[in-house]
Amino acid sequence: MxxxxxxxxxxxxxxxxxxxxxxxxxxxxxxxxxxxxxxxxxxxxxxxxxxxxxxxxxxxxxxxxxxxxxxxxxxxxxxxxxxxxxxxxxxxxxxxxxxxxxxxxxxxxxxxxxxxxxxxxxxxxxFFAPSGGDRPDDPDWLRFRVLGATNPAYFGLHARRRMALHGDTPEDFALVKVKNAAAGALNPDARYRTRVSPREVAASAVVADPLRLLDICATSxxxxxxxxxxxxxxxxxxxxxxxxxRAVSTLTPVYPRTVLDLPDIATDSALAVRSPPHSFRASLARAAYEEAGIGPADLSLAEVYDLSTALELEWYEDIGLCGPGEGAKLVREGVTALGGRIPVNAGGGLASFGEAVPAQAIAQVCELTRQLRGTAGARQVAGARAGIAVTQGLFGHGSAVVAVR
Missing domain, CATH: 3.40.47.10 (Thiolase/Chalcone synthase)
Structure with missing residues (x-):
């Protein structure tokens, strides 16, 4: 490296x-x-x-x-x-x-x-479905066909995990949507260009508890x-x-599959799961920072992969904007909004665009470029000099791109 x-x-x-x-x-x-x-x-x-x-x-x-x-x-x-x-x-x-x-x-x-x-x-x-018939080696096919778990199901599980571990609330998740909708309203390329209030997020239909319709991105x-x-x-x-x-990181996880310890038959001990020593997403960001010769403190803005509002909070922590469990604090204090110390998803994010899978990571770099050129119009981040764009794909695919001016 x-x-x-x-x-x-x-x-x-x-x-x-x-x-x-x-x-x-x-x-x-x-x-x-x-x-x-x-x-x-x-x-x-x-x-x-x-x-x-x-x-x-x-x-x-x-x-x-x-x-x-x-x-x-x-x-x-x-x-x-x-x-x-x-x-x-x-x-x-x-x-x-x-x-x-x-x-x-x-x-x-x-x-x-x-x-x-x-x-x-x-x-x-x-929501996206696997293509090409039965594919038992495809994690999406397994989730959909065997578990009946479409994407919002695991978005909801992830949100519940954050609530249990860090004390995040549905109100915190709603603030992410409010922030991104405000930025998207200023972006002529966005699909959704209407501001929303926390009350409107809370009033939208429950899709996968605790997430509501406005907590989850569309397909576009x-x-x-x-x-x-x-x-x-x-x-x-x-x-x-x-x-x-200056950098493009496309690393795979440290452990591509969860490792299970075999049970001790003599003591009938339970199966123990060894977790990876650090987040896959955090590894992507660290590698990009190392290659670029910068750190989180040098960033002017970030574009992150907000499939759900709860996931955006996780990215704050993974790219080093704050410590573990502190993501909700940043959004509550307006740190990641336009005009804040480190705007995140200044283009509106997937919340405002929806998923067009092959295009979305490229669109993130388009936004970084416009911001670093100073041509982003009403959503311009003042004095932008460096930004990171991060996304995660299926089967160990992920990326972090660092752009500078």
Missing amino acids: TSGAEAGSGSGEIAVLGVGMHPWGKWGHSFVRYGVVAARAALGDAGLDWRRIRSVVGANTVRGGYPGQVAGATFARALGWQGARVTSVYAACASGAQAIDAARAQILAGLADAVLVVGADSAPKG DGAAALVLSSLEFARRHGAADPVRL
């Missing part, structure tokens, strides 16, 4: 030349249509002709049929064949960040000086895209001080 001193030299940095999005919602079109809109917007923002791009990395969507499984080639074809290399990446909810990582590796290896990264989805109504159509390049290419094309990606 790169040391902090080495990371600070910029040798592993790449530039963000362009960002683009298709507004998120329920539009009823192909994911390809959304991705092309986002890609063209990113190219326009970068001031580059499509023919100048030497590589396309697509974040896959398993719900898009075969075109979704080969998203890199699908987007390259839709934009017009011009000889670029193509790469397609799938990592569940971390697909977008893994696509960014693949693009970065190509740039740093000298395989391409400018790379287009695209993620787009046309999501089904309701949408797209996001980035044009990434080497720093040398950026300077040659007039970007003297671009936003830079």
